[in-house]
Amino acid sequence: MVAIFVLTLFLLFISVDLIVLKIQGKYHPAFEPSSPQFDSSIFDRNSFPIPSNIFFSKGHTWLKMNNDGLISIGIDEFGMMALGALSILNCASVGKELRRGEIIFEGAYGNKKVKFLSPINGIVKSVNENILGKKISNPYESWGVQLASKDFSDNQKTFFSGTEASNWIKKESIKLKDFIISHSLKTDLAGATMFDGGSLSNDTISLLVDNSVNDFEKEFLSL
Amino acid sequence: MKLKSMNIKEILKPSFWKVVSVIIVTVGLFSTYFRFSLGLGATTNLQDSVPWGLWIGFDFIGVGLAAAGFTIAATVHIFNIHKYEPLVRPAILTAFLGYSVVVCLLLVDLGRPENFWHPLVMWNIHSVMFEITWCIICYSTVLLLEFAPVILEKFNLKAPIKFLKIISIPVVIAGVLFSTLHQSSFGSLYLIVPGKLHPLWYSSLLPIHFYVSCIAAGLSMIIFESYLIARSCTKEDGFCNTGLKMNILSGAAFVVWIALIAGILLKIYDFVSNDKLIYLIIPSMETSLFYLEIIIGTIVPIYLLSYKKFREDKKWLYIISICVISGLILNRLNVSITGLVASSGINYFPSFDEISITIMLVVLAIFAFRLIAKNFSVFVGGESEEAASNISAKKSKQIILSERYE
Numbered sequence: 181m182v183a184i185f186v187l188t189l190f191l192l193f194i195s196v197d198l199i200v201l202k203i204q205g206k207y208h209p210a211f212e213p214s215s216p217q218f219d220s221s222i223f224d225r226n227s228f229p230i231p232s233n234i235f236f237s238k239g240h241t242w243l244k245m246n247n248d249g250l251i252s253i254g255i256d257e258f259g260m261m262a263l264g265a266l267s268i269l270n271c272a273s274v275g276k277e278l279r280r281g282e283i284i285f286e287g288a289y290g291n292k293k294v295k296f297l298s299p300i301n302g303i304v305k306s307v308n309e310n311i312l313g314k315k316i317s318n319p320y321e322s323w324g325v326q327l328a329s330k331d332f333s334d335n336q337k338t339f340f341s342g343t344e345a346s347n348w349i350k351k352e353s354i355k356l357k358d359f360i361i362s363h364s365l366k367t368d369l370a371g372a373t374m375f376d377g378g379s380l381s382n383d384t385i386s387l388l389v390d391n392s393v394n395d396f397e398k399e400f401l402s403l
Numbered sequence: 404m405k406l407k408s409m410n411i412k413e414i415l416k417p418s419f420w421k422v423v424s425v426i427i428v429t430v431g432l433f434s435t436y437f438r439f440s441l442g443l444g445a446t447t448n449l450q451d452s453v454p455w456g457l458w459i460g461f462d463f464i465g466v467g468l469a470a471a472g473f474t475i476a477a478t479v480h481i482f483n484i485h486k487y488e489p490l491v492r493p494a495i496l497t498a499f500l501g502y503s504v505v506v507c508l509l510l511v512d513l514g515r516p517e518n519f520w521h522p523l524v525m526w527n528i529h530s531v532m533f534e535i536t537w538c539i540i541c542y543s544t545v546l547l548l549e550f551a552p553v554i555l556e557k558f559n560l561k562a563p564i565k566f567l568k569i570i571s572i573p574v575v576i577a578g579v580l581f582s583t584l585h586q587s588s589f590g591s592l593y594l595i596v597p598g599k600l601h602p603l604w605y606s607s608l609l610p611i612h613f614y615v616s617c618i619a620a621g622l623s624m625i626i627f628e629s630y631l632i633a634r635s636c637t638k639e640d641g642f643c644n645t646g647l648k649m650n651i652l653s654g655a656a657f658v659v660w661i662a663l664i665a666g667i668l669l670k671i672y673d674f675v676s677n678d679k680l681i682y683l684i685i686p687s688m689e690t691s692l693f694y695l696e697i698i699i700g701t702i703v704p705i706y707l708l709s710y711k712k713f714r715e716d717k718k719w720l721y722i723i724s725i726c727v728i729s730g731l732i733l734n735r736l737n738v739s740i741t742g743l744v745a746s747s748g749i750n751y752f753p754s755f756d757e758i759s760i761t762i763m764l765v766v767l768a769i770f771a772f773r774l775i776a777k778n779f780s781v782f783v784g785g786e787s788e789e790a791a792s793n794i795s796a797k798k799s800k801q802i803i804l805s806e807r808y809e
Contacts, residue, residue, distance in 0.1 A: 181752060182457060183692055183736035187729055189762075194725065197634075200419045209633035210721035 230346050231320050235339035237299030239401045240352075241284065242320060243332070243339065250305055251332055252323035255285060255296055258349050260319050262356055263289040263396060264384040267314070271307045271324045278302055278327065280335070281403055285324055289385040292393040297403055299339070302329030338403075352400065359399060360384065363392040424766050431763020434756035435511065443514055446756040450749060455739060457753035458512040461761050463589055463735035465505040466539075467613075468728065470621030472498025472546060473582040474658075480575045489651060492553055492781045493632075494625050498582075499546040500768045502539060507764050531592045538585030545578040553779050587614045593738060601742035603682050603693045606673045609738075615669060619662035620731035622655045626724040631769070632776045653714045659727060660708035667701050692733065692741050700730010 201208050235243045240259035244252045260266050270286040272278055284298040306326045316322045340348045365387055385392065438446045449456050475494040478484050510516045522536040548567060555564045567574075590613030593600050606612065629652060674680050683690065704726045713719040744751050753761075775781060 181688075181750075182460065182740045183696075183733050185752070186457075186460070186736055187732055190729065190732060191725075197420070201634075208721075209630050210718050212717075 230342065230349075232342065234320060234345075235336065235341050236345045236348070237339055237403060239297045239299060239403045241296055241299050243299060244323070245332065246326070249328070250326040251300065251302065251329050253284060253299070253325050253327060254311075254319055254323045255287070255316075256349070257319045258352055258356075259296065259401070260316060262400065263294075263388070263393070264386075265289075265315060266294070268311050268316075268324060269293070269313070271309075271312070272298070272304050274304050274307055276304045278304060280331075289393065292385055294393050294397060294401070296401055298327075299403060300327065300329045300335050301331050302327030355399070359396065360388065363388045363395065365389060424770065427759070427766050428763050431759045431766075434759040435763070437756055438511055438760065439516075443512075446754060448751060448754045448757070450751075452747040452749050453744060453751040455743075456751060457740070457757045457761055458508045460736045460739040462505045462508055462512075463739055464732055465501045465508070466586065466589065467617040467620050467731050467735055468624040469498035469501030469505075470582065470586060470617035471625045472501075472549075472621070473542075473579045474618050474621055475625070476549065476575045477579045480572060481579065486654060487651060490625055490655065492550070493628060493776070494621075495546055495549045496553075496772060496775060496781055497624060497628060498621075499543070499550055500772055502543045502546060503771075504764045504768045505539065506543065508761070511760055531588055531595070534588050535585050535592065538581045538588065542578060542581040542585065545574055545581060548574050549578065553781060557779050583614065586617045587611065589613050596743070599743055599746040600738070601682075601689050601745055602679055603689055604738045604742040606677065608669060608673050612666065612669055612673075615662055615666045616731060616734060619659045619666065620727055622659045622662070623724040623727035623731075626652050626655060626659075626720060627728060628772070630721050630724075632773065649715060649717065649720075652720055656708055656714045656720055656723065659723075660705065660714075663701050663705050663708070663727070667697075667705065670697075689737075689741060689745060692737055696730055696733035696737055699726055700733060704730070 198208055198211075233244060236256055237243065240256050240262075242254050242256045246252055255266065255268070266287045266289055268285055268287045272282075272284050278284060278298045278301065280299065280301050281297050283295045285296040287294050287296065304325055305328050308322065308324055308326075311322050311324055434446070443449060447456065471490070471494040475487055475490045479488050479491050510519060513519060522533055523540070527533045548570075552564050552567050555567075587610035590610035593605065593609055594607065597605055674683070683693075704723050707713045707719060707723050707726075713723065740751065
């Protein structure tokens with residue numbers, strides 16, 4: 181019976197640990213969503229807060245259906261901080277008929293420009309000029325463009341929401357680590373330090389090679 | 404020297420496991436006090452007919468799980484398979500802490516602990532216990548020498564590191580010899596009780612079985628620990644920070660698979676050649692525990708490890724490592740307690756003090772492992788151990804960079 185007692189105690193400790201982690205809303209390393217190459221996130225935080233009523237497109241814009249039927253669109257937190265601090269320079273102008281995949285926002289990382297694409301077809305009804313050229317602290321409160329769109333529900337299955345969105349952003353942040361290492365001016369230094377996690381600097385882009393923004397658009401902002 | 408990670412505020416911040424650990428250690432310290440003030444008779448359920456109980460069982464478990472120390476060191480430094488180099492330091496640390504727990508338990512278990520030094524000067528070369536004592540002392544010293552560079556690196560003491568590197572190969576070879584000797588001699592210890600140990604476990608091959616099973620369990624322990632340390636780093640870092648990649652863990656799991664197959668073949672040969680198959684169909688508690696040991700610790704892991712998709716899957720690798728460790732726990736306790744208690748005619752179950760002291764020492768070992776792993780370059784991600792100090796320097800720089808970014 182001693183053997184059974186000790187084994188039960190061993191398994192009990194492991195089970196309690198899993199329960200404690202579940203209560204804390206964390207993953208045990210063995211059970212967290214896996215990624216093919218690296219399992220740690222680049223950012224200090226393990227999770228990004230995802231508002232429940234928001235959808236995410238693969239091009240790192242978020243969408244929200246308003247009560248008046250208009251779709252508010254903004255840039256998600258990942259897009260805002262991926263290569264340092266993003267400032268939005270331009271939005272699609274009011275009255276413009278946007279096709280899915282056309283430029284909806286133009287931003288800047290340092291002195292490099294980057295384009296975000298419209299996730300749906302629609303007509304631009306209003307533009308939030310308050311976000312232009314400013315540092316955005318809460319990306320999900322600060323919409324950039326409101327569209328009148330008829331095909332939101334048709335495209336809904338291509339968007340992420342809830343846990344699916346959370347897991348997708350986590351995978352994107354892991355992919356970003358790979359991206360930064362491969363585009364770093366000092367690959368060895370980036371490779372060694374990236375494994376330890378940490379936060380991105382505001383001028384990450386300055387530490388990357390020249391064509392990094394173009395490659396970033398291809399890898400992260402295409403739909 | 405100020406250690407960056409040893410932030411007092413962080414250490415004092417309460418968490419579930421910290422509170423549980425403090426309770427366990429406090430209770431354990433009281434039990435230790437009672438053990439030394441009142442004696443073995445008053446605080447344990449050990450008797451003349453059952454002189455070895457939970458503590459001896461745990462000694463076997465601790466030594467068995469520490470076996471990765473010599474396995475990995477030999478693989479990397481003697482057989483030159485450098486793929487497994489990132490496992491060397493955690494394996495040696497595990498072995499050292501495992502042996503430290505064993506030494507502490509032996510001191511608690513000795514009726515006259517103040518006489519612990521007697522085997523060093525009063526040689527009884529015909530005793531298995533004499534060999535075990537000497538091997539444990541010598542191997543603990545070897546482990547200390549093997550792990551010393553990790554500590555010295557932190558304080559940038561280059562001269563002693565250089566000296567330790569010069570003597571490293573003879574030290575590793577000595578470590579392999581000592582651990583091979585006493586891992587198997589734990590099995591030899593039970594060869595002297597053929598009439599008392601249950602036939603399901605008694606075998607003339609017991610030393611070989613102990614040796615083979617400790618290789619599988621020791622490597623599984625390293626896999627389990629890599630998750631343990633990743634779990635403790637999850638908050639600020641992530642699994643990758645341990646420097647242990649899944650391909651390395653999967654490689655170690657493959658060796659576990661080979662060792663488990665060797666172990667079961669050995670067992671089958673033993674049962675067939677010694678006509679012991681009859682004992683497998685006699686209904687008894689011993690038979691049930693034997694089946695449990697074989698199914699959990701051998702059959703299930705062999706089946707799962709035979710599939711590459713399970714070997715390379717984080718979740719399954721964790722489950723498999725738990726199974727193999729459970730198998731070793733059952734085996735060593737079955738040999739040291741279950742298999743002997745039946746013949747003694749006494750139903751032994753450890754006392755509260757025995758249990759609390761044991762758990763306290765395990766908790767302290769886990770705490771020490773976590774503390775050392777977090778503050779020294781134990782998990783090195785580089786291709787060579789020599790690069791560890793450079794990585795350590797880069798890590799220091801990264802901490803400063805992170806502060807600036809924050």
